[in-house]
Amino acid sequence: MPQSIRFVISGRVDAGRVAGWLAPGWRVVAERAGPLVRRYLDTFDWALWRRGGRLILEGEGGSWRVRWEPGGGGAPRTAPLARDVRFAAELPAGVVQREVAAVAGIRALLGVGEVQVTRRLLHVTDAEGKTVVRLWLETVRPPHRGDPSGAPRTSLRVEPLVGYARTGAGIAARLRTRPELNPAEGDELTEVAAAAGRTPGDYTSKVTVQLAPDQPAEEGVRRILAHLLATLVANVDGTVQDLDTEFLHDLRVATRRTRTCLGQLRGVLPAGRVGPSAEEFRWLADATTPCRDLDVFLLDLHERRRGLAPSSAAALGPLLARFQAERDRTHAELVEVLESARFRRLTARWRTLLAHRMRGGTEGTRAIAEVAGARVLRAYRRLVRHGRALGPDAPTPEMHRLRIDGKKLRYLLEFFASLWDGETTAALVQELKLVQDTLGSYHDAWLLRQRVLGLADEMLASGAGAATLLEMGRLVADLERRQAREAREFIARFDAFSARPVRIRLLRLVRRQGAP
Amino acid sequence: MLVVAVWTIKGGVGKTAAAVNLACLSALEGLRTLLWDLDPQGAASFYFRVKPKVKGGGGRLLRRSSDLRSLLRGTDVDNLDLLPSDFSYRRLDLELDARKDPAGRLALKLTPLAEEYDTAFLDCPPSVSLVSESVLRAADALLVPVIPTTLSLRGLDQVRSFAAKVGSRSLAVLPFLSMVDRRKTMHRDAVELCGRDDRFLRAAIPAASVVERMGVRRSPVVEYAPSSEAAQGFVALWAEMRARLAERGAEARR
Numbered sequence: 001m002p003q004s005i006r007f008v009i010s011g012r013v014d015a016g017r018v019a020g021w022l023a024p025g026w027r028v029v030a031e032r033a034g035p036l037v038r039r040y041l042d043t044f045d046w047a048l049w050r051r052g053g054r055l056i057l058e059g060e061g062g063s064w065r066v067r068w069e070p071g072g073g074g075a076p077r078t079a080p081l082a083r084d085v086r087f088a089a090e091l092p093a094g095v096v097q098r099e100v101a102a103v104a105g106i107r108a109l110l111g112v113g114e115v116q117v118t119r120r121l122l123h124v125t126d127a128e129g130k131t132v133v134r135l136w137l138e139t140v141r142p143p144h145r146g147d148p149s150g151a152p153r154t155s156l157r158v159e160p161l162v163g164y165a166r167t168g169a170g171i172a173a174r175l176r177t178r179p180e181l182n183p184a185e186g187d188e189l190t191e192v193a194a195a196a197g198r199t200p201g202d203y204t205s206k207v208t209v210q211l212a213p214d215q216p217a218e219e220g221v222r223r224i225l226a227h228l229l230a231t232l233v234a235n236v237d238g239t240v241q242d243l244d245t246e247f248l249h250d251l252r253v254a255t256r257r258t259r260t261c262l263g264q265l266r267g268v269l270p271a272g273r274v275g276p277s278a279e280e281f282r283w284l285a286d287a288t289t290p291c292r293d294l295d296v297f298l299l300d301l302h303e304r305r306r307g308l309a310p311s312s313a314a315a316l317g318p319l320l321a322r323f324q325a326e327r328d329r330t331h332a333e334l335v336e337v338l339e340s341a342r343f344r345r346l347t348a349r350w351r352t353l354l355a356h357r358m359r360g361g362t363e364g365t366r367a368i369a370e371v372a373g374a375r376v377l378r379a380y381r382r383l384v385r386h387g388r389a390l391g392p393d394a395p396t397p398e399m400h401r402l403r404i405d406g407k408k409l410r411y412l413l414e415f416f417a418s419l420w421d422g423e424t425t426a427a428l429v430q431e432l433k434l435v436q437d438t439l440g441s442y443h444d445a446w447l448l449r450q451r452v453l454g455l456a457d458e459m460l461a462s463g464a465g466a467a468t469l470l471e472m473g474r475l476v477a478d479l480e481r482r483q484a485r486e487a488r489e490f491i492a493r494f495d496a497f498s499a500r501p502v503r504i505r506l507l508r509l510v511r512r513q514g515a516p
Numbered sequence: 517m518l519v520v521a522v523w524t525i526k527g528g529v530g531k532t533a534a535a536v537n538l539a540c541l542s543a544l545e546g547l548r549t550l551l552w553d554l555d556p557q558g559a560a561s562f563y564f565r566v567k568p569k570v571k572g573g574g575g576r577l578l579r580r581s582s583d584l585r586s587l588l589r590g591t592d593v594d595n596l597d598l599l600p601s602d603f604s605y606r607r608l609d610l611e612l613d614a615r616k617d618p619a620g621r622l623a624l625k626l627t628p629l630a631e632e633y634d635t636a637f638l639d640c641p642p643s644v645s646l647v648s649e650s651v652l653r654a655a656d657a658l659l660v661p662v663i664p665t666t667l668s669l670r671g672l673d674q675v676r677s678f679a680a681k682v683g684s685r686s687l688a689v690l691p692f693l694s695m696v697d698r699r700k701t702m703h704r705d706a707v708e709l710c711g712r713d714d715r716f717l718r719a720a721i722p723a724a725s726v727v728e729r730m731g732v733r734r735s736p737v738v739e740y741a742p743s744s745e746a747a748q749g750f751v752a753l754w755a756e757m758r759a760r761l762a763e764r765g766a767e768a769r770r
Contacts (some may be wrong), residue, residue, distance in 0.1 A: 004607050065546075068547075075590065077545075077546075077595060078594050078595060079545070079546020079547065079595070080544075080546055092545075092546045092632040093547075093634075094547045094548060094630060095547070095548040095633065096546065096548075100629075125591075126565075128565040128566075129565055130565035130569070130591075131592045158608070161589070161590030161591075162589060162590035162591035163590055163597075164589070
């Protein structure tokens with residue numbers, strides 16, 4: 001597959017000079033220069049960038065097209081764009097949509113920034129007059145943060161067509177000998193992001209705190225909590241603006257992780273200092289629940305609708321509209337919470353508290369690896385004890401409690417991953433995730449089923465037709481089947497996770513760093 | 517990936533012109549498109565200025581281990597890649613015959629490309645052979661260019677029965693009128709006759725010098741003369757073909 005190479009040009013270089021550099025050997029045909037706007041898009045968590053992809057909207061002469069550079073040497077793909085794009089599903093149907101959707105998922109495609117370009121296309125042709133390599137001679141007005149005085153930069157991009165990589169490499173080698181040209185370091189996305197005050201990869205929902213095994217537990221836990229606070233705060237604007245459902249998801253997970261950290265690592269920080277904030281995080285977690293539940297219902301129902309025949313999909317419409325209206329209302333209530341003085345106070349106080357050493361915790365001075373290992377083992381034993389007591393017919397609240405036990409263990413493993421062997425930790429988290437996924441799907445099915453059953457009378461009273469009620473009945477039956485399937489699957493997965501080999505791996509993992 | 521074969525028993529009926537222009541329209545729409553020039557004459561390759569040469573020839577290409585990706589050539593049209601012709605394709609029948617499941621071989625070769633392309637057009641040589649059998653097995657749709665003459669219409673019956681016998685179960689056979697000269701009474705009559713046959717696509721491609729100039733311009737008509745009657749005919753054909761296939765898909769789902 002062809003590789004694109006970019007050179008930065010110093011001094012004045014026009015199409016004629018480039019053609020001169022490549023002669024004899026290659027013939028260059030130049031098109032007219034024209035203005036272009038290049039707008040970079042990515043998800044908030046840089047999903048496309050992490051995979052080496054670049055999604056660009058190019059505006060030229062009043063029309064827009066999307067350019068997708070899939071990374072890994074894959075050829076760029078372009079498609080005309082008739083409307084604004086917010087989600088991958090709104091891209092023109094085809095490979096571009098499929099590939100971007102596979103990476104971005106349900107996350108919104110947000111503008112990172114844009115550059116104004118004057119560019120000229122030079123075709124390098126073979127003896128038949130066929131273009132084998134495209135050269136893009138570009139003058140880019142650099143994106144600026146406040147200061148518009150930066151001088152425009154000129155660059156030359158060598159882009160071989162599929163099947164002509166060797167010719168492209170030959171041309172690049174010839175151009176490399178020119179003192180006016182220097183291979184570009186970094187890429188335009190990095191510059192565009194910097195102008196917007198961001199760095200590619202600057203956000204991830206994962207816990208990435210690096211800890212040293214012998215550092216005091218108090219210090220390590222404070223660092224984890226500060227990281228979680230930063231994640232929580234990073235997701236506030238996106239949640240308020242309702243850019244996509246994952247901002248609220250990440251905000252909620254950061255809140256839950258904070259609560260787990262405080263609860264599972266009790267004794268490390270003085271209870272008297274952190275107790276009031278812990279109560280406030282509980283309030284925040286509760287405030288996020290109604291809107292998140294409805295997000296999950298709607299994602300589930302839209303997914304279901306895609307697989308239905310058109311008449312059944314239409315019959316589901318009134319139920320979706322009912323949930324959407326409730327979701328919009330709960331979102332407005334959540335926005336009030338996130339814009340409240342109480343929320344601002346919580347984050348400000350918590351930040352100040354975490355900035356300074358907190359004395360008085362009974363375990364605060366112990367090495368973090370010791371504390372972490374002991375708490376992880378305790379969480380694992382509790383999960384196994386509770387899980388073994390459950391069968392496939394266990395009551396839903398019991399199953400949900402076990403799911404919470406599993407989450408606590410998973411969060412602990414993630415908090416302290418930097419203390420242990422990364423590969424083993426990741427494998428254990430993955431195995432635990434298999435159990436959690438079945439419990440999650442089980443619980444979501446139960447919750448949605450309860451809500452749909454509870455809505456039957458209301459839907460009837462609001463004038464929903466028989467088709468809608470029948471579709472709701474079908475949905476309830478499917479959800480019941482899903483719950484039963486997940487309960488059976490849970491038993492198999494839980495047996496594997498609670499078996500001796502996993503226990504031994506976990507023990508070895510944490511004891512290597514000094515856990516009792 | 518939607519695989520469209522353009523084939524008929526008769527030669528010189530505008531088969532390659534249709535494959536080249538429809539592939540170009542697909543690519544211009546932003547769909548990743550592949551055009552496989554299976555005709556040893558290499559006209560489609562010529563139109564795109566690509567040398568009709570495949571390293572190792574047809575024999576090597578058909579090997580289970582060979583990857584078609586290494587043989588692809590990007591055309592001057594964005595999103596459109598070409599698998600060039602090779603003179604050795606004249607013996608492709610024999611090469612296929614020497615392999616296990618010869619009729620399924622082209623489908624097998626296309627499978628790894630299914631995720632990378634939205635549409636593949638197969639421009640086939642005009643003969644009834646193992647190659648055409650393999651093409652019909654690989655295709656979802658068969659576009660059959662028919663010139664409005666008795667012999668050509670008779671040929672369509674043969675195509676239909678051959679496709680029913682060897683093609684994939686879901687193969688859609690879509691004939692359309694090609695090289696229509698409305699000055700000729702016989703052509704006008706045939707247009708009227710085919711207009712009453714629901715199996716025919718309504719779009720028709722006129723006999724026009726602008727299409728013949730493809731050989732001089734070495735580019736699809738829809739690129740260099742997009743507002744010409746012929747180009748508009750290809751646009752209508754592309755739209756109608758897709759609508760017909762979407763309709764069939766919806767019916768199958770029901």
